[in-house]
Amino acid sequence: MPRNPVEANTGHRLTAKKRFLDQEGRWGLLLTSPYLIHFLVFVLGTLLTSLYFSLSNYDMLNPPEWVGLKNYDRLVHDPVFWKALWNTLYFVILFVPTQTFLALILAVALNQKLKGLKLFRMAHFVPVISSWTVILYVTDAVFNPRFGMANTLLTQLGLDPQKWLQDEVLVIPILVLIAVWKGVGYIMLIFLAGLQNVPQDLYEAAELDGAGVIKRFRYITLPMISGSTFLVLILSTISTFQAFEQIYVMTGGAADATAAGGPNNASLVLMLYLYREGFSFLHMGYASAIAWVLFVILFVLTWIQVRLQKRWVHYE
Amino acid sequence: MARRFVSLTVSMMLVLFLFMTGCSSSADPQGSGDQVELKLGFYSSGASDAKMQELIDGFMKKHPNIKVTTETAPYGQFFQKLDTRIAAGNAPDLWLSDGVLVAKYAERGAIKDLTEWIDKDLNKEDYYGLDFNKDAEGRYWAVPQGIQIGVLFYNKDLFDQAGVSYPTEDWTYDDLKKAAAKLTLDSKGKNADDPKFDGKSVSQFGLTFFSITEGWFPVMKAYGGGVLDPTMKKSIIDSPENRQAVEWMVDGMKRGIITDPSDLKSFKSPMEVFPSKSAAMWFGIYARVLAANESGLNHDVTLLPKGPSGKRFAPVIANSWVINNKADDAKAKAAWEWIKYWVTEDEVQSEWAVLGEAVPVKKSVANSDAFLNSGNKKINKQAFLDSFEFAGTLDTNAVWNEWVQVFGDNVDRAFLGEVPVNKALGEADRGVQKTLDQFYQK
Numbered sequence A: 001m002p003r004n005p006v007e008a009n010t011g012h013r014l015t016a017k018k019r020f021l022d023q024e025g026r027w028g029l030l031l032t033s034p035y036l037i038h039f040l041v042f043v044l045g046t047l048l049t050s051l052y053f054s055l056s057n058y059d060m061l062n063p064p065e066w067v068g069l070k071n072y073d074r075l076v077h078d079p080v081f082w083k084a085l086w087n088t089l090y091f092v093i094l095f096v097p098t099q100t101f102l103a104l105i106l107a108v109a110l111n112q113k114l115k116g117l118k119l120f121r122m123a124h125f126v127p128v129i130s131s132w133t134v135i136l137y138v139t140d141a142v143f144n145p146r147f148g149m150a151n152t153l154l155t156q157l158g159l160d161p162q163k164w165l166q167d168e169v170l171v172i173p174i175l176v177l178i179a180v181w182k183g184v185g186y187i188m189l190i191f192l193a194g195l196q197n198v199p200q201d202l203y204e205a206a207e208l209d210g211a212g213v214i215k216r217f218r219y220i221t222l223p224m225i226s227g228s229t230f231l232v233l234i235l236s237t238i239s240t241f242q243a244f245e246q247i248y249v250m251t252g253g254a255a256d257a258t259a260a261g262g263p264n265n266a267s268l269v270l271m272l273y274l275y276r277e278g279f280s281f282l283h284m285g286y287a288s289a290i291a292w293v294l295f296v297i298l299f300v301l302t303w304i305q306v307r308l309q310k311r312w313v314h315y316e
Numbered sequence B: 001m002a003r004r005f006v007s008l009t010v011s012m013m014l015v016l017f018l019f020m021t022g023c024s025s026s027a028d029p030q031g032s033g034d035q036v037e038l039k040l041g042f043y044s045s046g047a048s049d050a051k052m053q054e055l056i057d058g059f060m061k062k063h064p065n066i067k068v069t070t071e072t073a074p075y076g077q078f079f080q081k082l083d084t085r086i087a088a089g090n091a092p093d094l095w096l097s098d099g100v101l102v103a104k105y106a107e108r109g110a111i112k113d114l115t116e117w118i119d120k121d122l123n124k125e126d127y128y129g130l131d132f133n134k135d136a137e138g139r140y141w142a143v144p145q146g147i148q149i150g151v152l153f154y155n156k157d158l159f160d161q162a163g164v165s166y167p168t169e170d171w172t173y174d175d176l177k178k179a180a181a182k183l184t185l186d187s188k189g190k191n192a193d194d195p196k197f198d199g200k201s202v203s204q205f206g207l208t209f210f211s212i213t214e215g216w217f218p219v220m221k222a223y224g225g226g227v228l229d230p231t232m233k234k235s236i237i238d239s240p241e242n243r244q245a246v247e248w249m250v251d252g253m254k255r256g257i258i259t260d261p262s263d264l265k266s267f268k269s270p271m272e273v274f275p276s277k278s279a280a281m282w283f284g285i286y287a288r289v290l291a292a293n294e295s296g297l298n299h300d301v302t303l304l305p306k307g308p309s310g311k312r313f314a315p316v317i318a319n320s321w322v323i324n325n326k327a328d329d330a331k332a333k334a335a336w337e338w339i340k341y342w343v344t345e346d347e348v349q350s351e352w353a354v355l356g357e358a359v360p361v362k363k364s365v366a367n368s369d370a371f372l373n374s375g376n377k378k379i380n381k382q383a384f385l386d387s388f389e390f391a392g393t394l395d396t397n398a399v400w401n402e403w404v405q406v407f408g409d410n411v412d413r414a415f416l417g418e419v420p421v422n423k424a425l426g427e428a429d430r431g432v433q434k435t436l437d438q439f440y441q442k
Helices: A011-018 A023-052 A070-075 A079-110 A115-127 A132-143 A149-156 A173-198 A201-210 A214-225 A226-241 A245-250 A270-280 A285-310 B004-022 B046-062 B076-089 B099-106 B115-121 B156-162 B171-183 B215-223 B238-254 B263-264 B288-294 B329-344 B344-355 B382-390 B398-414 B423-438
Strands: B034-042 B067-074 B094-097 B142-150 B150-156 B204-209 B278-283 B299-302 B314-323
Touching: A023 A285, A023 B115, A023 B423, A070 A270, A070 A285, A079 A173, A079 A226, A079 A270, A115 A173, A132 A149, A132 A173, A132 A201, A132 A245, A149 B156, A173 A226, A214 A226, A226 A285, A245 A270, A245 B238, A245 B288, A270 A285, A270 B398, B004 B263, B034 B076, B046 B344, B067 B076, B067 B329, B094 B099, B094 B329, B099 B398, B115 B329, B115 B344, B142 B329, B142 B382, B150 B156, B150 B382, B156 B171, B156 B238, B171 B204, B171 B278, B204 B238, B204 B263, B215 B314, B263 B344, B278 B288, B299 B382, B314 B329, B314 B382, B329 B344, B398 B423
Parallel strands: B034 B067, B034 B094, B204 B278
Antiparallel strands: B094 B314, B142 B314, B150 B278, B150 B299
C-alpha cells in the first residue's frame, strides 16, 4: 500500500536512497507498467524500427538492406517530394488560420444567450462526426463539374464553368474550404469551453471603466482564451500535416488509387506521397524517410510554437 | 506486502505474455498422420464468397487430410494486408493474386516457381491464359483462377435512337470514331458532326474509356505501339505508332466524343458511365457484363476494333492462384492440390462460370453452355473467347503499379489538352524508364 506522499518526500526518502527505487517508486512503476511496456514495444520500438527502415532499402517482401543515407539523398533530389512538401505547407497555411479565425467568431457568436442555441451548436457539429465518404457525396452535389450546383450557378450568371477539384490551381483551396467546413465545429467547441471559463466580473469591471465591445474582446476575451488558442493552433497544425483521408477520398483514390493526389500531383500531400511510395510501390524504406522528415518538420514547428507561447499565451 | 507485489507482477506478466502471443503467429502444430492445414487467401467480392466457401467444402470432402482456412478482405485492403503479412512471415500458403500483380511477387521472390508442376500435371492446351503468367525466361509463376479480357460493349438502344448501325468485327478505330461522333449528343440533342454542336455540354458520350486496361493500352497496341519491349525492362513509349494512337484519343476527347479524365470525375466511378446510359460504347472487361445486365441495358459486345494496319489487340488480366514461396513442402503440395481441383474439375469450373465474374480457365467449360449461355441475358459471349487469339497482358512486371502511375499522369495531361502529345510521351518515356531502372539496375 502506498503510504501518504508527504511522508514519502521527507525523511523516508533519505534512508531509501541506497536502493535503486523505494517501495513507492516500485509500486508506481508496476502500476504504470502496462502503459510503459506498450510505449516501449509499440511506440518507441516501432519508431526505432522505422528509423532503421529509412536507412535501408526495404520492399517488405524481402529483408531490409542497409543503405545509409541514400533514401534521404534521393528525397532531396526528388521533385515530387518538394511538390508534396509545398502542397502540404500550402494546405496548412490556408487551413489553420482560416479555421481558427472562423471557429473563434462562431464560438463568440454562440456564447450569447440566444434561443435555439443548442440547435446551432449541434448543426455545426454534424460535419465533424460525419465520415469523409459521406462528405464526398455532399460536396459533390456542389462541386461536380457536370452536375454540381456551383457550375450551374456560374453558367446561369454567364460565367465559364470550372473544373473545381480537377483544376490544378483550385484543388487545394477547395479542399481547404471543405476541411474548414467539416472541422470548424470541433475547434469552436474548444473555444466555447475557453470562453465559458472567462470570469464575468472581469467584463463587468471593464464595462464600469467604459470599455466597449471591441476593447473588451481585445483586452479580456483574447488573453483569457489564449490557452485554448494555443492548443488549437498546435492541434490543427499537426493534424493538417497528417491530412490523408480527406484528400485520398476527395481526389478519387477509392475508385482508382492512381488518381489520389491529382490532378497532376496538385493535391499530393506528404502523407499521400508516403502512402503511395510505401504501400502501392513497396518503397518502404523511402516512405519511412518521408515519415521522418515529416516528424522533424512537425517537431521543429511545435517547438517554435511552444517557445513563442511565452510571449502571448496567458495562463491564470 | 512483498508477496503481493510478486504475485501482482507475475499476474501482469502473464496477462502481457498472453497478449503478446495472441498478436504473434502461433506455429500450427502438424497433427497426427499427414493432416495439413492450408491457409488460403483471396479478395472477397460479396456475391461470390458463398460459392467460394462451397467449393472449398467440396475440396475438403475430396481431400480429408487437408483443412482449409480462409483469409479474406475486400480488394482494396487485401494486398496491403498481404504485403505486411509477407513482411511479418505469416502470409497465407496460397492466395489469389490480381493478374497484374503476379510479376510483383514473382520478381521479388515471394511466390513459388510452378513450372515443374504445371509441366507434369496440366495439359497446357486445355486451359486459357497459362502463358499470361509466364516470364521472359519462360517460367510459370501462377495458374489462372478466372480471366478478364477486353471487348467493345455497345448500347443497342442508343445506336437505334441515333440510327447508327451496330459495330461489326471489321471495324477499325477510325470507324469507331465516326460512329461515336454520331452517338455523341450535347444538351440540345445535337450530335458531334453538327456544326452547332456544343462540346462543353455533352450529355451522352460516343465512347467512354478510362485508365489502362479499358483505355489507352489496347489502342496503343492495336496501332502497333505499346509501353514496354518484350523484356519488360525497357520503355518503347516514344514511338510514332504511340503518337498516332494517342493523337486519336486526344482528338476524340477534344471533340467531346470520348470521356476525358475530367469528364470521368463527374461520375461516382468510371465504371458508371456506360451502365448509366451516359455513353454508347465502352472498352470493357468480362466482369463488366454483370453491371450492364443489372442496370437492365439493352447491350451487346463485339471484338475491339483493328488498328490502321489491321492489327488487333485485346487486353487480358489473368487473376491467378499463386503459392507462397515460404510454404513448406506439405503445404505447397496441398496448395497445388487446390489449384488442380480448381482448374481441372469441370464441376468447379462450371459452378464458378455461373457467377458470371470471369471467363473460365478450362477451355472445354468456356466453350460450353455453362459459360456461353450463362446469365439472364443473351449476349455474344463468343466474342470474349475469340479475342484470345490476339490477347496480351498489360506489360506487367515488378513495378507495374509504378510505371502505370507515371505514364497515366503524363498521358492525362495530353488528354486534357495541357501538354502536346509529343511532349507528354517524351516525358512519360523518360519517367517510365527511370522507374524501370530503379528496380532492374541495382
